[in-house]
Amino acid sequence: MPPTRRPSPGSAMLHPLTLAAVALLVLNDHVLKAQWPSWWTGKLSDVAGLAMFPLLLQGLWEHLGARGREDFEPSRAVLHGCVLLTGLCFSAIQVSELAGDGWRWGLGLLQWLPRAMWALLTDAPRLPRVLPVAHVADAGDLLALPALWVALKVGGQRCAPRAAPNAGAPSSAPA
Template sequence: MSRPDDAAAQPPAVPGDALLHPLVFGAVLVLLLNDHVLKARWPSWWTGKLSDVAGLAMFPLLLQGLWEQVRERRARAFRPSWAVLVASVLLTAACFGAVKLSETAGDGWRWGLGTLQWPARAAWALASGRAVPGVAPVSHVVDPTDLLALPALLIPWWVGRRRCGAPDGPA
């Protein structure tokens, strides 16, 4: 008798569908709630770590989903890639570690995220009848204790592993 989590019992994968897994979707909601409500009302060590855990729980699968979307546009058949999952988890761990340990990497993160947020800030300013702001870096503190959140990478690893099945060939 097959178990419910067998690959045969699951519907066929769709590019980026790992982001809809309840654990991952929940991590996105926690990240948004924490960064936009909890940190403002109760700033603490805990709210900082909660953001790190939630972000690490979803980001590798976001990277994998973006890769899958691009790849699917060029390929006829789609299948989740074990190699892309591994690369996404390792790349997330390496970048997270660099940003938490290096001032230079942290500055790159501050300006990069500030640049990504600018279109939404500009649109909001225009809709509110205000002047369009310039690109501004986000707040960031280099903090080696944030590395305590790295075990959260087990969530995307587990979700992605179940989705990919056995390791495959080159992505």
């Protein structure tokens, strides 16, 4: 068997399924929704986002924790925490008006940062305002939650295999 390459911090974001989810999210949000707005294009973004976002969180956590250490190992507990946090937050913004408003303004603030930087670089007369993004709470979006399975599978492939029960126990079978 060829030697396996050790995963690096955030390397789950480079998995083909993760890259496909990011590409689908961008394509859907910037092209498909504008050309063919429908129930399906709304769900596509949810599925793509749920498939990749826990891995983005995991990658950020890994980069903050690894800081060039040679003994880096991805953590299954961190992966599970990122998947759980993503699922809970996604669910909350779909069923709670308060959580949905937090999402709208939080994402609006994130989008404001590059716009403000651009305004400063181009000597714009004033900085742009922070504006909330559009969001419609829809409990039907919870149908996309199984997409978290993709993040669990992709992220789990990087983690050390779990020891099987009795893996170190001597075998009683005759040789």
